[in-house]
Amino acid sequence: MYSPQWLSPGNRCNSKERINNTNGSQLRLYQTWKGRNRFFLGGRLVFGPDIRALFLTLFLILVPVALFCAFVSRGLVDAFPHRLGYLIVAIALIFSALIVILLLLTSATDPGIVPRNAHPLDADDECETSSISTSCLGSQTGPVSLPPMKNVTVNGIVVKVKYCKTCMLYRPPRCSHCSICDNCIERFDHHCPWVGQCIGKRNYRYFFMFVSTTNLLSLYVFVFCWVNIKKIMEAHHCNIWRALVKSPASGILIMYTFVVSWFLGGLTAFHLYLIITNQTTYENYRYRYERKMNPFNLGCARNFKDIFCTGMASSRINFRAKVNADRSSSFNASSYLGGGTTMNSSDMHKMKNFDIEVGRRQAVEIDECKETDSRTRSSVGGVGADRCEG
Numbered sequence: 001m002y003s004p005q006w007l008s009p010g011n012r013c014n015s016k017e018r019i020n021n022t023n024g025s026q027l028r029l030y031q032t033w034k035g036r037n038r039f040f041l042g043g044r045l046v047f048g049p050d051i052r053a054l055f056l057t058l059f060l061i062l063v064p065v066a067l068f069c070a071f072v073s074r075g076l077v078d079a080f081p082h083r084l085g086y087l088i089v090a091i092a093l094i095f096s097a098l099i100v101i102l103l104l105l106t107s108a109t110d111p112g113i114v115p116r117n118a119h120p121l122d123a124d125d126e127c128e129t130s131s132i133s134t135s136c137l138g139s140q141t142g143p144v145s146l147p148p149m150k151n152v153t154v155n156g157i158v159v160k161v162k163y164c165k166t167c168m169l170y171r172p173p174r175c176s177h178c179s180i181c182d183n184c185i186e187r188f189d190h191h192c193p194w195v196g197q198c199i200g201k202r203n204y205r206y207f208f209m210f211v212s213t214t215n216l217l218s219l220y221v222f223v224f225c226w227v228n229i230k231k232i233m234e235a236h237h238c239n240i241w242r243a244l245v246k247s248p249a250s251g252i253l254i255m256y257t258f259v260v261s262w263f264l265g266g267l268t269a270f271h272l273y274l275i276i277t278n279q280t281t282y283e284n285y286r287y288r289y290e291r292k293m294n295p296f297n298l299g300c301a302r303n304f305k306d307i308f309c310t311g312m313a314s315s316r317i318n319f320r321a322k323v324n325a326d327r328s329s330s331f332n333a334s335s336y337l338g339g340g341t342t343m344n345s346s347d348m349h350k351m352k353n354f355d356i357e358v359g360r361r362q363a364v365e366i367d368e369c370k371e372t373d374s375r376t377r378s379s380v381g382g383v384g385a386d387r388c389e390g
Contacts, residue, residue, distance in 0.1 A: 030319035043319035053196035071249035102210035111200035112186035117168040157295035215264035222257035
C-alpha cells in the first residue's frame, strides 16, 4: 500500500519544524532594541533619539572658529613676528578638532545601558529575598506583587534600589531610567540635550572633557580677539570703538565667547565639584548628599582617579549579537507596560506561565506526531509482510 508523502504524519511534523526554523530569522540586537536609540554602522555607534541636536552644537562651535580664522587671524598674523600668528590660528584649529572628536565620543558611545529582562521577575521569589517585607503588596488571599524597592548595602550603608516596570528589573545602585532614551542607565548623570545622549558611566569622562575643552577654546578666542583689538588701536592710534568698527568680527566674537564662557565655566566648575565628591547631577538634585553621608564617596583623590585614571567599563550589551526575530518581538516591554492599558504583576505572572504552558504543549504535540509516524510505518510494514506470505 503506497502512502503519499504529503499525507504522512512524519512529513507534517517536519514541515512544522521547518516553519518554526524559518520564522526564527536572524537579526541583530540593535534592529530589535526597544529603546529609542539611533544606531549607525551596524550597531557600532549608539546615539540618542535627538541626534539632530548634534548639528546645532557643531554649528555653535565651528561657526565662531571659522569667523576667528577668516577675519581675526589676518590681523594676528600681521601683528606678531616670526609667524607666531599662524601658530595662534593652528592652536585654535587643533582645539576645534579635539572638541569635535570628544563630542562624537560622548554622543556615539553606549552610556551604560542596562540589559532588559524578557519577562517580569517572579514575585514570589523576590518577596522571599527582599529585605523589605512590607513592600510585597497585596493581601494574603490576593496576588503577590513585586516590592517597589529593595535594600542594597554599599560600603556599609543601606541604599534603596527601585524596580523598573519598563525594563522589568531592579536597577543597580546609581542607575536611573531615562524617559527620553527609554533605557536604564548605569551611574546616570543626566540627559544632555546638547549632545543628544544620556550621560552615564561609560561616557561621563568624554562629556567632562568636551565641556572643559570647549570652555578653554571659548576663553582662547575671547583673549585673542581682545589682543587683535589692542593691536588695531596701537597701529591706527584710535580708541576702542573705532577699533571695533575696523574689526566687527572681533566685537561679535568677544560678546559671544563672553556669554559662552560664563555658561561653560560654571558647568565645568559644577562637574569638578561632582567629581571630587563622587556625585552625579541626578544624585545632587535628588538626594542632597551634603545633608547626609554619601555611600559612594571614596575621598577626593580616589574619586578623581575613578573617573579619569581607570579603564572604561565594557558595554553590558552587544548590540551586534544575532537574535531570533520571533523571540525578540514576542514580548515588547515598552509597549506592554507603557501603553494605554495598565497591567499588574499578577497579569504579567499569568502571561509568563502562559508562555511556558504554550511551549510545553508544542513539545507534546511534536512528540505525539513522531509517535504516530512510527506507528504508521510499523503497521504499513506488517501489512506488506502478510501480502508476501500469501
